[in-house]
Amino acid sequence: MSTTISDILQALKEPVDRIEAGVDVLCYGDPNDIVTGIATAFVASHDVIVRAKSLGVNLLITHEGLFYSHFGNKQLSAEDPVVREKQKFIEESGMAIFRYHDHIHKYQPDGIMTGLLQELEWNGNVEKHTSFVTILNFDNMTVHEVANHLKNKLNIQQVRVVGDTSMPCRRVGLLVGYRGGGEQVIPLYERENLDLIIYGEGPEWETPEYVRDAVFQKRKKALIVLGHAESEWPGMKYLVNWIQSEFPSIPVHFISEKPVFQIL
Amino acid sequence: MSTTISDILQALKEPVDRIEAGVDVLCYGDPNDIVTGIATAFVASHDVIVRAKSLGVNLLITHEGLFYSHFGNKQLSAEDPVVREKQKFIEESGMAIFRYHDHIHKYQPDGIMTGLLQELEWNGNVEKHTSFVTILNFDNMTVHEVANHLKNKLNIQQVRVVGDTSMPCRRVGLLVGYRGGGEQVIPLYERENLDLIIYGEGPEWETPEYVRDAVFQKRKKALIVLGHAESEWPGMKYLVNWIQSEFPSIPVHFISEKPVFQIL
Numbered sequence: 293m294s295t296t297i298s299d300i301l302q303a304l305k306e307p308v309d310r311i312e313a314g315v316d317v318l319c320y321g322d323p324n325d326i327v328t329g330i331a332t333a334f335v336a337s338h339d340v341i342v343r344a345k346s347l348g349v350n351l352l353i354t355h356e357g358l359f360y361s362h363f364g365n366k367q368l369s370a371e372d373p374v375v376r377e378k379q380k381f382i383e384e385s386g387m388a389i390f391r392y393h394d395h396i397h398k399y400q401p402d403g404i405m406t407g408l409l410q411e412l413e414w415n416g417n418v419e420k421h422t423s424f425v426t427i428l429n430f431d432n433m434t435v436h437e438v439a440n441h442l443k444n445k446l447n448i449q450q451v452r453v454v455g456d457t458s459m460p461c462r463r464v465g466l467l468v469g470y471r472g473g474g475e476q477v478i479p480l481y482e483r484e485n486l487d488l489i490i491y492g493e494g495p496e497w498e499t500p501e502y503v504r505d506a507v508f509q510k511r512k513k514a515l516i517v518l519g520h521a522e523s524e525w526p527g528m529k530y531l532v533n534w535i536q537s538e539f540p541s542i543p544v545h546f547i548s549e550k551p552v553f554q555i556l
Numbered sequence: 557m558s559t560t561i562s563d564i565l566q567a568l569k570e571p572v573d574r575i576e577a578g579v580d581v582l583c584y585g586d587p588n589d590i591v592t593g594i595a596t597a598f599v600a601s602h603d604v605i606v607r608a609k610s611l612g613v614n615l616l617i618t619h620e621g622l623f624y625s626h627f628g629n630k631q632l633s634a635e636d637p638v639v640r641e642k643q644k645f646i647e648e649s650g651m652a653i654f655r656y657h658d659h660i661h662k663y664q665p666d667g668i669m670t671g672l673l674q675e676l677e678w679n680g681n682v683e684k685h686t687s688f689v690t691i692l693n694f695d696n697m698t699v700h701e702v703a704n705h706l707k708n709k710l711n712i713q714q715v716r717v718v719g720d721t722s723m724p725c726r727r728v729g730l731l732v733g734y735r736g737g738g739e740q741v742i743p744l745y746e747r748e749n750l751d752l753i754i755y756g757e758g759p760e761w762e763t764p765e766y767v768r769d770a771v772f773q774k775r776k777k778a779l780i781v782l783g784h785a786e787s788e789w790p791g792m793k794y795l796v797n798w799i800q801s802e803f804p805s806i807p808v809h810f811i812s813e814k815p816v817f818q819i820l
Contacts, residue, residue, distance in 0.1 A: 335765055337765060337768055337769055337772065338773060339769075356761045360742060360762045360763065360766040361739065362761075368738070368742055368743060371746075372742070372746060373746070373773075374769050374773060374775065436820065439820040450820060451819075452818070453817060453818045453819075454817060457820065470759065474625050475632070478624060478636070479632060479636070493760055495734065495757070496783065496784040496785065496816060496817075497620045497626075498625060499624065501601060501620070501816060502638060504601055504816055505603075508601065511638065519760065520759075520760040520761055521761070552718060552760060552764045552765060553764065554717045554718070554721070555717075556703040556707075556714060556715050
């Protein structure tokens, strides 16, 4: 029996309660089309869509939005030449594109976190999950050792750190994506008695400045900032295995992207 | 005649129209106290406040908030030990602290931008100012040359770049602080016919991903991300000269901070 795009979307949404408002939508494509192959990616860049096409798939599942915004960029005109060329390629390719953000984050534990833990081989270190942070236990790894582990496992050129890199860490909080905001993150140091917090992205003048002050006061606190994509692509890679196990006859690929920034 | 804190605040607010709602407030101190000396800083970290005290000043003017948030962190308990120790030091020191953010950004041109242009020695390259972006003209400097100039003049270890670093730039858009959001920044490339945009901080999956797609489409576009503090401290340094010229008998200092992040 043939599998439609609609069947895949239903399977992807089924593990969590219905989300009334949100960003997960089929941006392009006909839900009744038969799926010939699936690709997943952190972000459907123009390059990723071209590579998906060359793999022969007709459904691309992207975590972040197609047009450079979480909610859809109202100011960005359809006359923008970059947008127009990308839209034209998508339409001519016949690629269906599904934004898959809110549902995967609502998995218990968060599906993006599950992928990150698997990539880091830290499943054995998990003490507990909450909806936005996972608490990990370590046997006195230093901040520097944790940073090296993150760089090696995620193939990251560098990470940004606040604190004493020789400090041993026992209790660590891990957050994916743009969850580094001070209102959520700063209270975790006390509430969860954390030595180190690791997140994807957050405002530079919030949590990092708190940790700077804590370190000045000789408190043993540290922060590692991974990068947004670096913290979330493992979740979209992990999704490949999940889809493959549900639909074993459909080819499923993960498409990786280079880091968005060069360092100069 | 003696100058009070209130006199200084009035002089700082006077150049712009009254701001009804905003974050600029005297967080600590008595407006009727006589000013013995003034220090300015990008952020009133605990370390900065200690150094201000040792300089013998009794008024510290900070651009970003004291407690790790733009609007004031509602979730951050007064029981937090970092907050408590910082508050205790401020109270015992008798330091008056004034948050000076909205008014200086409302100067025409933006006072923070004026300081950045002065530090970069780019006043001669300005074509025009708008309320949030300054357009500069160059004689075919490459992205790499622009990046090196920024690093040298601002004493930055590294910048983050999207695009071809050998690309020559003629028209450049410069934005300070957290103004890198895609809704505001992306349309500037077309509207102002820009080769390169330079900003302090912004979401990683918005403007950088637009430039990634533009470059994939062989368009000559580039982006340099400076860092939030790196784009704004020159404005607070510049403020020293302005205050000094208005109040020549009061000692006025700029207090610099180390970069909040180490790179590992």
